[in-house]
Amino acid sequence: MRRRLILMALALLPIRAGAITTLSAGEVLRGRFVQERHLQGFTAPLHTEGHFVLAPGKGLIWQAETPFAITTVITASGLVQDVGGLETMRLAASRLPFLSHLYAMLSGALSGDWHDLDSDFTVTRSGDAAHWHADLIAKHSDAASMSFTRIRISGSQFVDQVRIDKPNGDSEQLTFSDQALSRSPLTPEEAGNLARLAG
């Protein structure tokens, strides 16, 4: 669960020419996502679509639209998730330190430092600036037993696709589209969402 969070956040990083560039403060990345989970025992893959907002130093808003409207907000203070205004999950970073760990990795990655990732994964990069791939294979045994064995990321200007393989054969694919960097400030609604985790 924790590795997935890291990965998902990582997947949202704007990557140009195969190298991660730093989002400067005030910049906001917006885009759409399609998430498809292939799970053993389910008759069909779980299909979720929605949009996201990533504001460096502030947090991430992950909004699923179909089949359910689920809003997840992650900031340095923790994670909160709600469904149609009903809060279904709230994790304070102080209670669950993996969130702080996530932020350590996230900020490292944001500054273009793959070091934290390198200690947990074997990273292989390939392709050219226009179409690049990164292949991450988990190094630790507990990582494998807890969440996944392999992650493949491909992208061009931004991350376009992430595929996660799990040890039990399940897999998950995230496809991003309509990604755009903007310097316009967060909308009041977005700011309000991020503020829910203040303190």
Next chain:
Amino acid sequence: MNRTYAALLWLAIVLTAAAYLAWRVETGLTFRTDLMALLPTDQQDTAMQKASEAVTQTLSRQIVLLTGDSNRATARAAAQNLSDTLGKSGLFTPINTTIDANRIRRIGAFYAPYRSGLLSAPDRDLLLAHKGATIATRALSQVYGFIGLGDAKLLQADPFLLMPSFFANLPLPMSSLTPDDGMLSVTRDGRTWVLTAGELTRDPYALNTQRRLSAVLDPAIQQLRVQHPALETLRLGAVFFARAGADQAMGETSTIGIVSTIGTILLVLAAFRALTPLWLSLLVIGAGIVTALSGSLLLFGDLHVGAMLFGTSLIGVAVDYSLQYCTETFTNEPSPPARLRRVLWGITLGTATTIIGYLTLLLAPFPGLRQVAVFSAIGLAASWLTVILWLPELDRSPPARHGASMLRWSFLFLWLWQSKRLVRWRLAALTATVILAAIGLTRFRTDDDVRRMQALSPDLLAQQSRLQTLIGSQGSGQFFLVSAPDAETALQTEETLAGRLRPLIAGAALTNFRSPARYVPSIRRQRENRALIATELNDSVRRVQFQRLGLPDNPPSTPPKLLTLAEAMRPGTPLSFLSLLVLNYGPGSVSQVVMLDGVHRPAEVAAAAHGLPGVRFIDPAGSFSTVLGEYRRRTMMLLALSAVLMAPMLAWRYGPRRTLWIMLPPILAVALTPGLRALFGAGFTFFDGIALVLILSVGVDYAVFLAETTKDRRSVTMLAVALAATTALMSFGLLALSDVQAVQHFGATMLVGVLLAALLAPMARR
């Protein structure tokens, strides 16, 4: 000659005592250092006492170390190194704190057959409020949300994800720590902290254990520090506090000991201008201490460091007797046996009354007090024997000629008491003192809070609070003890109690609590939960949920089972740690512990037990304070008793009327001192009480010396009393500078009391 034989016999006894002491030191002498060992053993409620002891003992053996470094690998290697080093020492059993995936799976597998009766408290509240839909939506959001919990097998068995919710609500200690490749750690401010936890295999309060632990742990940490200068270690454990406390006590004992020894030496040298009185006094004290130590060790097996501290101070009073003897050189009496004859009655009565005073401490069922009583009684008796048997044999001093000016001062002081013209002034001074003490008494208050009596190392306290913040567990020695005829009743009681504690957690009066019922609900609660799930999340709600999940509806085929505490506690289950919370003493009743974490408002938490049968809030430090209070009162009774016991002996020698005059100075000293201390705002503690016992004894000594002396020798005797009082003030007055509150109280009261006893002593003259 008979006297010589007696002296030689006494020499043989002292040498035997010294040999025994040397042998004990050679074979590893242990001193106890815990305050708890000073607690009375006769407290009424034995079941509670046993439970309290069991819990405190378990807690006191725990050691938690956090090793932190900015480099994760360094921190991990260091933690592993410490764990290995400690494990190899045999002093420490590492606790397997690794909550790895495997352990989580085992806990999950263990609970799975019983899941139909398990509900987390918030889920139960939701279902009771008919808000099953909220739980259904939460499950969906967990499957489809950012954090996907998409396990088909799990969802088929548990479409509402009630089990993950139950797990998430299990009270796990050290909740801030997460497993990281097999080690529990937490990252804060760029630093990775890795846990090493374990249990001491030996008594943490034995000085020997503390020494051995430091000998293993300190060099290991030092070596790691050399390799990684930025590495930090935080430690938590009663053993570290006990060690620091013992170090401080030892340090102070030696500082106070050295200063008071030097002071006494200078005083004696200055007064006598000869070495003989000095080494005779040292001999008297030395023989007393050696005999007392070996006698007490023989009787008790081991000694408490506090008993030794107080006991040694009490024996210091024996210097009075050697000074009594030695000041006789200021008279013109050249024969040592004749000098002894003159003071024999005084010092013998003084010793006898003092020993009576000390021995009354034996009547208190305080193991520490008994040690003090025996230690000081043996020591005083030995010192007395040394004075009467050895001093005349060893004394070669000619009559001293230089005493004239000291004796003039002594005479002047006595004149203040004797002059008929000064009657009014004397009365005025006494009245003023009495009025001051009376004013003080209006501000008199008692203070029994044990937490203020101990000086806990500030460095360790700081480490403790940092460590507790990092691991997310504040700990506390407080707990509820639940006694019931059977386990089911106890669990039901805990569930009622839990209902009262939850609002307190919400209100920040308490951080968390751990009760057996949170891991294993009562059978009644499991049945209720099952019925609740069946109504609120019935088949039609279930069908809809499966539809929305996109899963085929496969109702569980295994028959639901009920979990019992006995089942959960079988050895080898992942819940066997429950044995720390379930204490069973004797048939027909069970005792369970509800451990409390972070008790911020004890009164509110304690009130939660109100009206619940068999539930008691236990606060070991608090009950220790209660006990201290009780013994403060008992000491005062013993004080009165020892005064009463001394009287017949004095009356036999002096007759009732003079006995009254002899008892008056010490009794006034004892009566006025608490008032004068209170004038400065000091609370009256048990330790002030003990000091009063001592003041009575010393005061009677001084009075008896002056009662025994003849008119022509009165100045000499007064000089001896003044010298004795000065040495007493030097050793006890210095205790008033101690950082240990208990010792400080003792010292300050001694200071005031001894001064009064010496100043008032001339009232006892013939």
